[in-house]
Amino acid sequence: MAELEEMMRPEEGPLSLSDAPTSEMNMIEAINDALDIMLDRDPNVVILGEDVGFFGGVFRATAGLQERHGKNRVFDTPISEGGIIGVAVGLGAYGLRPVPEIQFADYIYPGLDQLVSEAARLRYRSAGEFTAPMTVRTPFGGGIFGGQTHSQSPEALFTHVAGLKTVVPSTPADAKGLLIAAIEDDDPVIFFEPKRIYNGPFDGYYEKPARNWKTYPGGQVPEGYYTIPLGKARTVREGSAMTVLAYGTMVHVAEAVLAEKGVDAEIIDLRTLVPIDIEAVEKSVEKTGKCLVIHEATRTSGFGAELVTLVQERCFYHLEAPIERVTGFDTPYPHSLEWAYFPGPVRIGEAVDRLMREG
Amino acid sequence: MSDGPATSGKPRGNLPPLELYVPEPLYRPGDEADFSHIVIPEAGAQARPDEACEASETFPLCSDLIRVLDEEGRAVGPWDPWLDADTMRRMLRTMALTRAFDDRMTRAQRQGKTSFYVKCTGEEAVSVAAAFALAEDDMVFPSYRQQGILIARGYPLVEMCNQIYSNRADKMKGRQLPVLYSARDYGFFTISGNLATQYPQAVGWAMASAIKGDTRIAASWIGEGSSSEGDFHSGLTFAAVYHAPVVFNIVNNQWAISSFSGFAGAERATFAARAIGYGIAGLRVDGNDALAVYAATRWAANRARANKGPTLIEHFTYRAEAHSTSDDPGTYRSAHEREEWPLGDPVMRLKRHLIAIGEWSEERHAAMDLEVAGQVKDAAKEAEKNGVLGHGLHHPFETMFEDVFEELPWHLREQSEQAIRERRIKWPNWKK
Secondary structure (H helix, E strand, C coil), X not given: CHHHHHHCCCCCCCCCCCCCCEEECCHHHHHHHHHHHHHXXXXXXXXXXXXXXXXXXXXXXXXXXXXXXXXXXXXXXXXXXXXXXXXXXXXXXXXXXXXXXXXXXXXXXXXXXXXXXHHHHHHXXXXXXXXXXXXXXXXXXXXXXXXXXXXXXXXXXXXXXXXXXXXXXXXXXXXXXXXXXXXXXXCCEEEEEEHHHCCXXXXXXXXXXXXXXXXXXXXXXXXXXXXXXXXXXXXXXXXXXXXXXXXXXXXXXXXXXXXXHCCCEEEEECCEEECCCXXXXXXXXXXXXXXXXXXCCCCCCCHHHHHHHHHHHHHHHHCCCCCXXXXXXXXXXXXXXXXXXXXXXXXXXXXXXXXXXXX | CXXXXXXXXXXXXCXXXXXXXXXXXXXXXCCCCCCCCCCCCCCCCCCCCCCCCCHHHHHHHXXXXXXXXXXXXXXXXXXXXXXXXXXXXXXXXXHHHHHHHHXXXXXXXXXXXXXXXXXXXXXXXXXXXXXXXXXXXXXXXXXXXXXXXXXXXXXXXXHHHHHHHCCCCCCCCCCCCCCCCCEHHHCECCCCCCCCCHHHHHHHHHHHHHHCCCCCCEEEEEXXXXXXXXXXXXXXXXXXXXXXXXXXXXXXXCEECCEEHHHHCCCCCCCCCHHHHHCCEEEEEXXXXXXXXXXXXXXXXXXXXXXXXXXXXXXXXXXXXXXXXXCCHHHCCCCCHHHHCCCCCHHHHHHHHHHHCCCCCHHHHHHHHHHHHXXXXXXXXXXXXXXXXXXXXXXXXXXXXXXXCCXXXXXXXXXXHHHHHHHHHHCCCCCC
């Protein structure tokens, strides 16, 4: 909470977020709260997407919002992701602040042209005359028996695009503060919600009973309005043996595996992939001399490749071991074998062991 | 029904082999063009339903052709917008100015002053008359061939030239391909270059206007070729679902670079007929008849403004020149098509009408042509003082890193520093 404290806007609410009243929330509730607050605060915020209105979204992220804010602010759309994003570009050009939901990140591809060729470049191509101040919320990642069309992690497709910001929260408290910051941001933001941890942190041991957010500090969500700035990483745990760079679900898996192995690792939750908090990365790797990069997405040309390159380019003389990269496999996400695909404790454990043997 | 898996290569009995049909235009280079098969209904013969009518009342018009100017240059029938002579003279002048601008900029491209240009010759009425029919603060989402709208709205020609020359005064900072203008203050959305993306965007803008209880509407233009894009259909679906106050225009100029309209489905149905499937109003208009274009646009705009929803207008016209400066139509279509095109030239037709009603003359027209050519020349010369493409007078090159994001993130700052370093290595005396 100390970190949240300094990010609190002085004119908003109590001076210290650690003093602020908190509520126990899961990530869905925190996202719903953020949307509710922004609908209240800014009359230009509108929410659109498949099933987001009366029904409140297939994951319930928009539950109750249409009832509270009206059909002009929160409305269902045709099943047309290209249309949803294209319309959001137009809403933004008018001066609204659209928050479209793409029901699953796996469905975002029909909207790719509107994101890549339009939203991402509107400011640039019009030299600032038009902007796309939209935040595209979309659940991503697997581990929910979603098969190959409800499990993908396509973040690298978006980090590759000039003009898009990419955000991935890993706790309810972060999800709320980051989402509010994303909505207020005048650039287009892709807000990936790790759906495996909507209801509780997931440590990668899928056979064990699911946990909820109650026992986890990030499940205590400050009430009211606050932001967590984009582009700032979170140090989950300080340590000296190695630096772990992760985001979303994998933050929690890394935390569990390293605790189990008794390795004093420094775990950095990137929170924003573009623009990435390079200072936090450099500072940590320079301290530990070792780096492990983890993501759930497929390996080849994944965001891990970018992370490994950045660390190699900027921290090479501090490195005491080759950088390790743990990812999903280069296959579609298989339904029955999803835990064989998932970069779980065994795969991460091997990489940790290799790093610990070096230097 | 089958008792087991399908096996390939099993005997087909006497079924005929399937055949793939690939459309072929009627005329290729060297052919004599004959358009006598195109049905041109009599001007004035088309009914004009009330603007607030049920969409279905417009459906007969989707296969008809709304025409006002007849063969003698008279304005006839219920679609005659009864414009005063002054407005028609301004319309004529704007179309002539657009044509003169196109001629000069094409020449500038041939002279190496810029990389690319797109003319709208033969299609001036589609954009100019529509701009006259819309309110000046209605938002337009054009394609790259509606320069007539910018000119009709009084956007300075010199700014257009600056953009085309990509020079140091270019408001787009030299980032956009020539003719992909943006003019927010003139209600003109930034042109993409990716096709039909502006359709759902126009719908979104129109929905926002409705959400806010505004009175402004949106209008968008695409060519018939890009009506095949998914964005065309998502745009129409959203507009139909939310009753969005938007006017969709399909400029059916028969050719998408070298692909004739058959590759967009023209051999099966008119483009206006697509409105029928969405249950929205549809009009098919003689796109070379400025008064018909004006009347149809005005009808659709009034309808949208009265909360009666969107209209799809097909403008039946002909692309008289190349797609752009990058292609030679002589290599893929008959050069006779232009002369044989049965709907004539929009500038000449409006001119003829004004002369027929005693409000214009050949002498005044010739004088106007000289005057608009001079106006364009002055603007081009003025713009050339700010530089032409490739002659060094461009925006400071580090501006290429601006506007990717609102604020410059660290990685772009580093890349900008590298670009400056490269500059110094190449030109040691260069001063930033």
